[in-house]
Structures are given as C-alpha cells and as structure tokens.
Amino acid sequence: MSGQFVAFFILSLLTIGGAVFMISLQKVVHQVVALAFSFLSIAGLYVMLEAEFVAVTQVLVYAGSISILMLFGIMLTRHDAHEDTGRGKFKFLAFIVVAAFFVLVFMGIQTMNIEGTPANFSQQNNVLEIGKLMFSQYVIPFEIMSVLLLVALVGAIILAKREADDK
Amino acid sequence: MADLYSNNYLIVAIFFILGLALPIGALTAGRFLRPNNPIAEKRTTYESGMEPIGGSWVQFNVKYYIYALLFVVFDVETIFLYPWAVAYDQLGLFALVEMLIFVTLLVIGLIYAWKKKVLEWD
Numbered sequence: 001m002s003g004q005f006v007a008f009f010i011l012s013l014l015t016i017g018g019a020v021f022m023i024s025l026q027k028v029v030h031q032v033v034a035l036a037f038s039f040l041s042i043a044g045l046y047v048m049l050e051a052e053f054v055a056v057t058q059v060l061v062y063a064g065s066i067s068i069l070m071l072f073g074i075m076l077t078r079h080d081a082h083e084d085t086g087r088g089k090f091k092f093l094a095f096i097v098v099a100a101f102f103v104l105v106f107m108g109i110q111t112m113n114i115e116g117t118p119a120n121f122s123q124q125n126n127v128l129e130i131g132k133l134m135f136s137q138y139v140i141p142f143e144i145m146s147v148l149l150l151v152a153l154v155g156a157i158i159l160a161k162r163e164a165d166d167k
Numbered sequence: 168m169a170d171l172y173s174n175n176y177l178i179v180a181i182f183f184i185l186g187l188a189l190p191i192g193a194l195t196a197g198r199f200l201r202p203n204n205p206i207a208e209k210r211t212t213y214e215s216g217m218e219p220i221g222g223s224w225v226q227f228n229v230k231y232y233i234y235a236l237l238f239v240v241f242d243v244e245t246i247f248l249y250p251w252a253v254a255y256d257q258l259g260l261f262a263l264v265e266m267l268i269f270v271t272l273l274v275i276g277l278i279y280a281w282k283k284k285v286l287e288w289d
Contacts, residue, residue, distance in 0.1 A: 128257070143269065160232055
C-alpha cells in the first residue's frame with residue numbers, strides 16, 4: 001500500500017463526506033462550510049493528479065470566492081423557514097433508483113477503455129508551461145477573457161444597482 | 168520525479184495537520200484548565216452591555232452582494248497572475264504589456280463601480 005493510495009483514500013473520503021454532510025445538515029451556513037470542505041479535498045485530489053494550476057484555481061475560486069458568494073446569498077435571503085415535506089415517502093423508490101444508477105455507472109467505469117497513450121507531463125513544470133502557452137499562443141483568448149470579466153462586472157453592478165434603487 | 172513531487176506535498180500535509188492539531192489541542196487543554204460556570208447571562212451577545220433585540224439573522228441589503236461579486240472578479244484575475252508570474256522570466260516584455268492591458272481593463276471596471284457609488288457604505 002503506497003502513500004499515494006492512502007492520500008487518495010483520505011481525500012476522497014473527505015470529499016464524499018463533505019458532500020453527504022452538505023445534503024444532510026439542516027442549517028444553510030453549515031451546508032456551505034461542508035461544501036467548502038468538499039472543495040478543498042477536491043483540490044487535494046487535483047494536486048495528486050499533478051495539476052497544480054487546477055488545484056490553485058479550485059482553492060482560490062471555489063473554496064474561496066464561491067463559498068463567500070454563497071454566504072452572501074444566504075445573508076441576502078430569508079432562510080429561517082426550513083420545510084420538511086415529502087421526506088421519507090419515496091425513500092424505498094429513491095434507494096432503488098440510486099442503486100440502479102450506481103450499478104450502471106460502476107459497470108460503465110469497469111468496461112471503459114481510453115484510447116491513446118497518456119500525456120507525459122510529470123517531467124516538467126506544469127504551471128510554467130501553461131503560462132508560456134497562455135502568453136504566446138493564446139494571447140487573444142486571454143485578453144478577451146478580461147473583456148468578459150469587465151462585462152460581467154458592469155452587468156452585475158447595473159442589475160444590483162437597479163434592485164437596490166427599487167427598494 | 169513522481170516520488171519527489173509527492174514528497175514536496177508531504178510538507179504541506181504536515182503543516183495542514185499541525186494547523187488542525189494546534190487549535191484543537193489548545194482548546195482541549197484550556198477546557199481542562201479553566202473553571203466551568205455557565206449562566207444564562209454569559210450566553211447573551213453583549214455580556215453586561217446592551218440588551219440585544221431579536222435574532223442576529225436578518226435580511227441584508229442587496230447592495231452588499233456587489234462586494235462579493237467584485238471579490239469574485241478580482242479573484243479570477245489573481246488566477247491568471249499566477250502562471251504569468253511563474254513564466255515571467257521566459258516571456259519578457261511582451262507578457263508584461265499583455266498583463267498591463269488585462270489589469271487595466273479590470274481597473275476600468277473598478278473605476279466604474281467607484282463612479283456608480285457602489286463602494287459607498289450607507
């Protein structure tokens with residue numbers, strides 16, 4: 001049993017545990033914390049896949065700002081009403097559907113074969129290669145990205161401003 | 168190479184475990200050392216101060232959502248600064264100009280938000 005296997009086991013356990021807690025917890029803020037935990041563990045899984053850039057993106061954007069965005073969304077809405085309707089009615093049916101889905105996915109993974117040889121990326125600095133490509137070959141998409149971010153920012157300001165003025 | 172790679176992250180894991188263990192250990196030690204005398208008054212928001220009215224979970228103004236959105240936009244900008252900073256030595260002046268254009272476009276967005284009085288807290 002290698003260290004990689006142990007790390008993968010712990011990280012996937014944390015990921016699934018966070019997701020399960022996110023569904024089963026009652027308070028919305030606790031759910032967001034559980035979700036952030038899940039996001040962080042997924043970042044650890046990305047590190048194990050030697051995709052540092054994706055891992056940093058996961059930590060900064062998902063664990064950082066998406067969680068903050070959700071917390072703000074919770075603060076801005078009324079959430080003290082937690083309803084408890086229809087639970088347990090279709091429990092058996094839901095279990096059968098989930099079990100069937102699990103069997104299907106498991107069979108699919110078992111019989112799947114991926115064509116071609118895996119890319120040889122362990123020998124080099126991934127982030128450096130991404131940076132080199134992004135600022136030479138993909139300059140135009142990169143600059144268009146900034147325009148997209150600007151448009152999103154201005155659009156959000158206009159929408160939120162109008163909402164605030166209406167009140 | 169792969170072994171060396173994961174060994175680097177062993178240090179990260181050790182720091183993570185230390186960061187988790189320190190507050191847990193300190194709080195557990197404090198729990199055994201401190202006297203325990205809980206009364207209802209100690210549980211109020213401002214002990215021996217103002218009497219709090221109502222719950223703390225109130226609905227906030229929609230305006231504050233813009234702060235979160237601004238944070239997300241500049242967070243995404245940070246993501247792009249990371250490979251740029253790593254590859255900067257091998258890219259030269261052209262990359263600097265590109266990044267300046269990128270940052271300038273986002274600063275225009277910030278100035279727009281400023282002019283629209285989004286950043287004012289009233």
